[in-house]
Amino acid sequence: MKSKLLATAIASLAVATFARAAEPVVAASPEAQRAMLASSDPQLAANKKLVWDMWRTFLQGGDINAADKYLAPEYHQHNPNADTGLEGVKAYFRRTPSTA
Numbered sequence: 001m002k003s004k005l006l007a008t009a010i011a012s013l014a015v016a017t018f019a020r021a022a023e024p025v026v027a028a029s030p031e032a033q034r035a036m037l038a039s040s041d042p043q044l045a046a047n048k049k050l051v052w053d054m055w056r057t058f059l060q061g062g063d064i065n066a067a068d069k070y071l072a073p074e075y076h077q078h079n080p081n082a083d084t085g086l087e088g089v090k091a092y093f094r095r096t097p098s099t100a
Helices: 002-019 030-037 042-060 064-070 086-095
Strands: none
Touching: 030 042, 042 064, 064 086
């Protein structure tokens, strides 16, 4: 449960940051991406991987049903255009065109 909440918080921060970035976002190489997931702390490494997997499968990949794996049913939505809760998030992404 804590991992889901952490993943959600980090993903929300990332989305908010990219939406207001003063400079364009530049993709990192696959090697650099893998290096970002590394940590001597096994829990931190697992949390980073969880967020990365959520980003790739649900947000970027458009697999709406993958949200079940990453978000708690009581997820608190901060986007004013989406209802709160897991089902609200899924409904929002179903009606939002993919940018992947």
